[in-house]
Amino acid sequence: MSVIALPQELSTVAGAPMSYWRTVAWRLSRDRATLVAGALLLVIALSAMLAPWIAPYDPSAGSIRLRLAPVGTPSHVLGTDEQGRDMLSRLLWGGRMTLVAGLTPVVVAFLVGTVLGVMAGYAGGLVNTLVMRTMDIFYAFPAVLLAIAISGALGPGLPNTLISLSIVFIPRVVRVAESATVQVKGLEYVAAAKASGASVWQILRHHLLANILGPVLVFASTQVSLSIILAAGLSFLGLGVTPPSAEWGLMLNTLRQSIYVNAVVPALPGLAIFVTSMAFNLVSDGLRDAMEIRA
Amino acid sequence: MWGYVGRRLLLAIPTLLGASIIVFAMVHLAPGDPISAILPVDASKEQIEDTKRAYGFDKPLPVQYLKWLGRVVQGDLGKSIATRRAVILDVRDSLANSLVLAVSSSLLAFGAGIALGLLAAFHQSRALDKLASAIAVIGVSVPHYWAGIILIIIFSVQLNWLPAMGASSDGGLVGYLRHMALPTIALALIPLGVIARVTRSAALDILNQEFVLALRAKGLARARVFKHVVKNAAPQIITVLGLQFGFQLGGSVLVEAVFSWPGTGYLLNLAIFQRDMPVLQGVILVLATFFVLLNLLVDVLQTYIDPRIARH
Numbered sequence: 001m002s003v004i005a006l007p008q009e010l011s012t013v014a015g016a017p018m019s020y021w022r023t024v025a026w027r028l029s030r031d032r033a034t035l036v037a038g039a040l041l042l043v044i045a046l047s048a049m050l051a052p053w054i055a056p057y058d059p060s061a062g063s064i065r066l067r068l069a070p071v072g073t074p075s076h077v078l079g080t081d082e083q084g085r086d087m088l089s090r091l092l093w094g095g096r097m098t099l100v101a102g103l104t105p106v107v108v109a110f111l112v113g114t115v116l117g118v119m120a121g122y123a124g125g126l127v128n129t130l131v132m133r134t135m136d137i138f139y140a141f142p143a144v145l146l147a148i149a150i151s152g153a154l155g156p157g158l159p160n161t162l163i164s165l166s167i168v169f170i171p172r173v174v175r176v177a178e179s180a181t182v183q184v185k186g187l188e189y190v191a192a193a194k195a196s197g198a199s200v201w202q203i204l205r206h207h208l209l210a211n212i213l214g215p216v217l218v219f220a221s222t223q224v225s226l227s228i229i230l231a232a233g234l235s236f237l238g239l240g241v242t243p244p245s246a247e248w249g250l251m252l253n254t255l256r257q258s259i260y261v262n263a264v265v266p267a268l269p270g271l272a273i274f275v276t277s278m279a280f281n282l283v284s285d286g287l288r289d290a291m292e293i294r295a
Numbered sequence: 296m297w298g299y300v301g302r303r304l305l306l307a308i309p310t311l312l313g314a315s316i317i318v319f320a321m322v323h324l325a326p327g328d329p330i331s332a333i334l335p336v337d338a339s340k341e342q343i344e345d346t347k348r349a350y351g352f353d354k355p356l357p358v359q360y361l362k363w364l365g366r367v368v369q370g371d372l373g374k375s376i377a378t379r380r381a382v383i384l385d386v387r388d389s390l391a392n393s394l395v396l397a398v399s400s401s402l403l404a405f406g407a408g409i410a411l412g413l414l415a416a417f418h419q420s421r422a423l424d425k426l427a428s429a430i431a432v433i434g435v436s437v438p439h440y441w442a443g444i445i446l447i448i449i450f451s452v453q454l455n456w457l458p459a460m461g462a463s464s465d466g467g468l469v470g471y472l473r474h475m476a477l478p479t480i481a482l483a484l485i486p487l488g489v490i491a492r493v494t495r496s497a498a499l500d501i502l503n504q505e506f507v508l509a510l511r512a513k514g515l516a517r518a519r520v521f522k523h524v525v526k527n528a529a530p531q532i533i534t535v536l537g538l539q540f541g542f543q544l545g546g547s548v549l550v551e552a553v554f555s556w557p558g559t560g561y562l563l564n565l566a567i568f569q570r571d572m573p574v575l576q577g578v579i580l581v582l583a584t585f586f587v588l589l590n591l592l593v594d595v596l597q598t599y600i601d602p603r604i605a606r607h
Binding site: 134 | 309310311313314316317318321322324432433435436437438440441442444445447448452453541542544545546548549552553563564566567568572575579582583586587590
């Protein structure tokens with residue numbers, strides 16, 4: 001699945017040989033799309049983190065008189081929602097929720113999936129068959145369907161969203177980690193380490209993990225955008241974050257009824273999801289290219 | 296070849312069984328008593344007892360599962376709590392509508408995606424390549440439910456050209472097609488991006504191989520070189536097409552919810568909010584079966600095109 005670029009295969013840049021990570025950094029510094037997307041992500045993350053301090057209004061305090069104020073209203077730059085709540089404040093607060101709901105499952109999947117995948121790949125045999133065939137079962141469902149099915153059975157709420165999305169992403173990470181492990185395990189230096197009496201732990205730590213973590217991490221980063229879209233999608237269906245919390249998918253859902261009154265404001269939460277998801281995609285693409293990983 | 300098909304079919308059975316266990320377990324995942332998840336709130340005592348016996352809720356879980364599986368294999372997915380109709384009938388009706396949407400959006404996405412991907416590959420690092428790559432990134436990044444709402448805002452609310460909701464009530468074929476238009480476009484966006492990306496990279500891989508250089512060196516016309524490249528990139532592209540078609544069928548829940556399109560996704564959404572567990576299970580089981588069989592078909596088709604793949 002993923003071909004690992006080993007340090008010795010790397011070309012030397014500008015004459016002098018460079019370390020792998022310096023080469024990666026050098027490549028990233030020349031990739032304008034990735035840099036712009038990375039900066040954008042930084043802004044999004046910062047504004048979500050700083051929401052309590054920079055949001056101009058209380059995100060849950062509305063005013064009946066000011067419902068669906070258009071974008072550009074002097075006191076409400078991005079307008080107000082169907083309950084007269086300030087859109088800018090809700091978007092800032094909503095970003096916190098959406099980012100937590102989208103990032104957590106990928107982090108969980110990265111941790112659990114790497115452990116399972118390395119275990120299956122290194123142990124081989126029965127353990128491998130057992131783990132990998134179990135993961136195959138989850139591939140019987142398209143991601144969206146699996147997420148909605150589990151959330152639907154568990155009921156609404158942020159914790160259930162996190163559980164269902166983690167279940168969606170774990171099998172994917174396991175597959176990548178397993179195939180990378182099998183690939184590295186077959187390399188000569190692992191055999192050499194074994195022959196020189198290295199313990200299983202030493203081999204796992206120094207030879208396997210050190211070489212597969214990069215590719216698995218990059219793969220996980222490619223899944224963040226999907227995770228965010230799905231997390232917001234679950235809230236959009238009423239299965240994720242519950243009102244009155246501000247969350248982009250949920251905001252999109254409640255504002256949907258208002259498109260006949262104001263066409264611009266209801267589109268904003270979705271635009272936020274779109275921009276965030278695209279920034280994550282561009283950054284993970286850039287990382288993959290810079291690290292010479294083919295997924 | 297047939298040996299391979301047989302082997303793949305056999306391999307699909309444990310996957311399907313595993314999927315059925317997950318679907319079965321969903322009733323037990325649901326908060327509360329599984330009986331209350333299956334029966335309406337106002338069920339009589341006799342009904343509860345009957346159901347308990349029929350489902351074998353007094354028996355251990357593995358026995359319950361086997362009994363349930365036995366009925367499912369015979370096409371009995373139970374009765375809907377909300378409509379009291381056999382689940383299989385509800386699923387069948389909605390599946391037809393979902394299939395229509397899956398086919399139309401796939402055709403749109405496949406055509407446009409392949410064209411875009413090939414254009415980008417053959418015009419490397421030119422403006423066209425940049426444009427195609429941009430469209431591909433947008434396609435995989437856009438939340439399709441939001442795209443659906445934007446389409447409604449533009450084409451229904453502002454321009455008043457196309458209907459925003461439902462399938463056609465009357466108005467015949469034209470009405471049906473008009474209702475189909477917006478959900479089709481919304482659903483086509485993701486596969487369009489994915490296919491454009493895969494086609495581009497598959498074609499580039501082939502273009503960079505030595506035999507292409509040889510073909511060019513011997514003076515073969517551009518169109519003939521193009522043909523060779525497409526032919527060699529085809530297996531990789533076809534795999535993705537098959538998978539994407541499966542995603543279209545199972546992944547349309549959100550888009551169907553936006554457009555109130557009466558397909559499986561809409562049914563699933565309805566079932567979730569009415570806590571109609573039999574329908575929820577039925578829809579998911581049928582869709583998963585479709586998906587597994589489709590993947591199987593893709594594998595077989597791929598092997599047929601490129602027999603080297605069957606080696607393992």
